[in-house]
Amino acid sequence: MFDPDIAPSGTLLGLLQRGRGDGPLHALAAERAEALAALEQCVLRDPRLDWRVESRSLYYARLYSDLEGPLDGIEHHLFHPDDLIAPDEHRCGLALSVLGHLAGYGRRDALRLLRRYAATGGCWEWALDELALRDDEAGLRALGPAVVGRFPLSTEGDADLARAVREAYEPRPWQLWAEDTAHPETAERVRKAAEQVSFDRWQRQMRPAGPTPGWSVAAVLEWAQDGLAAYPAVERDQPAARCLAAVAGPEDRPALVDAARRGPSAARAAALRHLTDRRDPDRLDLIEAAAGDPDERVARAALESFERLRDEAALARARSWVLRADALGAAAARTLARHGGPQDADLVLAALRRTVQTGGADAEGLDALVEGVGRLAEGAAGEDGAEGRLTACRAAPVLRHVYRETSSSQLRGLTAQALAAADPGFAAGFAVECLWDCEEATRELAAHRAASGDVRVLTQLRRLAADPAEEAEVQTAVRGRLSSGGSAR
Numbered sequence: 001m002f003d004p005d006i007a008p009s010g011t012l013l014g015l016l017q018r019g020r021g022d023g024p025l026h027a028l029a030a031e032r033a034e035a036l037a038a039l040e041q042c043v044l045r046d047p048r049l050d051w052r053v054e055s056r057s058l059y060y061a062r063l064y065s066d067l068e069g070p071l072d073g074i075e076h077h078l079f080h081p082d083d084l085i086a087p088d089e090h091r092c093g094l095a096l097s098v099l100g101h102l103a104g105y106g107r108r109d110a111l112r113l114l115r116r117y118a119a120t121g122g123c124w125e126w127a128l129d130e131l132a133l134r135d136d137e138a139g140l141r142a143l144g145p146a147v148v149g150r151f152p153l154s155t156e157g158d159a160d161l162a163r164a165v166r167e168a169y170e171p172r173p174w175q176l177w178a179e180d181t182a183h184p185e186t187a188e189r190v191r192k193a194a195e196q197v198s199f200d201r202w203q204r205q206m207r208p209a210g211p212t213p214g215w216s217v218a219a220v221l222e223w224a225q226d227g228l229a230a231y232p233a234v235e236r237d238q239p240a241a242r243c244l245a246a247v248a249g250p251e252d253r254p255a256l257v258d259a260a261r262r263g264p265s266a267a268r269a270a271a272l273r274h275l276t277d278r279r280d281p282d283r284l285d286l287i288e289a290a291a292g293d294p295d296e297r298v299a300r301a302a303l304e305s306f307e308r309l310r311d312e313a314a315l316a317r318a319r320s321w322v323l324r325a326d327a328l329g330a331a332a333a334r335t336l337a338r339h340g341g342p343q344d345a346d347l348v349l350a351a352l353r354r355t356v357q358t359g360g361a362d363a364e365g366l367d368a369l370v371e372g373v374g375r376l377a378e379g380a381a382g383e384d385g386a387e388g389r390l391t392a393c394r395a396a397p398v399l400r401h402v403y404r405e406t407s408s409s410q411l412r413g414l415t416a417q418a419l420a421a422a423d424p425g426f427a428a429g430f431a432v433e434c435l436w437d438c439e440e441a442t443r444e445l446a447a448h449r450a451a452s453g454d455v456r457v458l459t460q461l462r463r464l465a466a467d468p469a470e471e472a473e474v475q476t477a478v479r480g481r482l483s484s485g486g487s488a489r
Contacts, residue, residue, distance in 0.1 A: 006047060006407045013038040016063075017047035019056050019409040019438030021446075024063050025456075032067060039063055040073040046094045047407070049362065054409045057094060058469055059438035061101030071109055074099065078117050087122030096123065100130030104469055115139060119146035125164070132170035144177035144186045151189075161189065162196040217252045220244050221259055221267040228266050237266045237301055241273035248274065260286045269301035276305035283309075284317050291328040303331045310339040322347050330355070330365055337372020345376040353398050361405035367414055370402060374418025396423040403430060413442040420449055427451040435460045440471045447477035458482075 007014035012030055015023035016038050027035035039060060048054040063069075074095050083092065096117070102110035111134070118127040128147065131140060151161040165174050177183070178190040224240035227233065248256060257280070259271035272290055276283045283305075290302035306314065306328075314335065321332035333351035336344045352369040359366075373395045399422055403415045416434055419426045432454050434446030443464065450457045464470050465478045 005045075009404050013041065016042045016060075018407055018412070019054070019059050020412070021433030021436035021442075024059075024066065024436050025433065027063055028066060035063075036067055036069050039067070039069065043095050043098050044073060044077045046090060048094075049408050050410075051090065051093065055438050055440065056409070057097035058101050059436075060094075061098045061105065061469075062467075064098065064102060065105055065107075071099070071102075071107075071113060075113055078113070078121060083122040089123050089126060092121070092123045093126055096126045096130055099127075100134060101469055103130070103134045111135065111139070115143060118143055124150070125168070128173055129168070129170045132172040137176060140173045140176050141180050141182065143173070144180055144190075145183050147173075148177065148186045148189055158189075158193065158196070162193040165190065165193045215247055217244060217248050217255055220247060221263065221270060224266040224270045225264050235266070235297075237269035237273060237297065240266070240270035241277065244270065244274040245277065253280070257282060257286070261289065265295050265297050268295075269297050272298070272301045273305050276309065279311070284313065288317075288321075288328065291331070292326065299327065303327055307331050307335055307338075309335070315340060315344075319344070319347065322351060334365055334368040334372075337368050337375075340372070340376070342376065342379055345373075348372045348376060349395055349398075352395075356398060356402060361402045362407050362411070366402065366406075367411055370399065370411065370414045370418050373399065374414070374421050377418065378421035393422060393424065399423065400430075409437070409439045409442075413437070413439045413445075416442050416445055420445060428453065432457060435464070440474055444471075444474045444477045447474060447481050 006017050009015070009018065009020075012023070012026050012034065015026055027039065042056070043060050046056075048056060064071075077095055078092055096114070099110040099114050103114060111131075114127050114131050115135070118124045118131055121127060124147065128143070131143070148161065151157040151164070168174055174190055174194070178187055178194060180187045220240050220243045223243075224236040227236035244256070256271045256275055259267050260275055262268070263271060268290070272286060275286060280286075287302045287306045290298050291306070293299050293302070306318075318332035318335045318340075321328055322336060323329060324332070330351075333348060333355075337348045337351070340348060348369060352366070352373055355363050355366060355369060377395050396419065399415050399419050403412055403419060406412050406415070416426075416430060416437075419430060423429070427449050428451040431446050431450040434442050435450055435457065437443050437446065447461065447464070452458060461478050461482055465475055465482060467475075470478075
């Protein structure tokens, strides 16, 4: 996505940017002005590596509520002239989501800001989705004329309105406006837009899907390669591989192997994917030859194809490749992490250490290695005797480092899962702070595992159980824990 400026992990700002559970605990113990400044910087400058898979909004909204923080900074950010000149969801999305949660907690000032932004702001669709979940019908109906008025009374304006109705994540406001007798002109325009959406959907279903390949191996490979000549270029190697599954027979194998060895870019990638999926005897040699190809498309197809394999032959080849210092070696390590057995624990742990040393705690591919180390550590810890427990514990130091330093809350959650299996001190250590973590799955893990000897644990469990914004899975785990008297699983 993009590379945000992340503060060191030991600072208050660094903890809040990462979404770690220690962030709110340190913020509440710090000077209020310092805590609010760090919190506001996080909300206004989204620190997530990938906002599509990482959560922060509820985490920040809870801290705003605890600190009774004012919303002046968010208001200035949302209504800055840049917002209308170049609307950008990356710039405003997190702030709008935080306002949505604050409105859910009863903050009327947050609700008013959302209404005002939905009427006049650049990323009004996001604000409208937040209001759809939290505002009452009267508040939503009042917004109808302002929102629909954004679209001029013209053919182009009507088309844009129909597109907005079709792409709305939450349909509730549009349904209310279509039935709003207090604003008949608005209701009529919304109803017509909804009818146009239905008509457009019918037209798309009747319209041909586009160019399709001929019914032969040569035609499919040619079709895949022709996609690169289009403008803009169309990547067809994956759909072409699926087509080959339908048209290729045993007699076509020589042509496919030849294409996988020396064919043009997209055709070679498609043939590689197909032969790998069909467990061709030469698949591993073809993958090894293509993985180092300077053509990025061919190399990517080879690596992705290899990582889909899980048979014994592929695992044996992965063990011979795992020490390589190239992309194929990294793919082999990830394959062993996902599908390897107890005998591969040392290889996977060594690959994790090597990846962290060379690429840091946010290196590409760490998620699979961390999950694999956790899976193999859990298996080792389940063995009888001290040797199995010792094998599991050897992974704990590097996992603790990744937990503390990674900027990705998703990776930290996977690391917490691995630590639960590898680190005997997890329940009384990191599991406690995980109750305040930004990620739902991490809080759920902590609800099961956090040791109740810390007085903060039961207090936070009760708070999560009573919080209407908390996810259902977390509340189920919390209530199960409380009903059992607070004992960890």
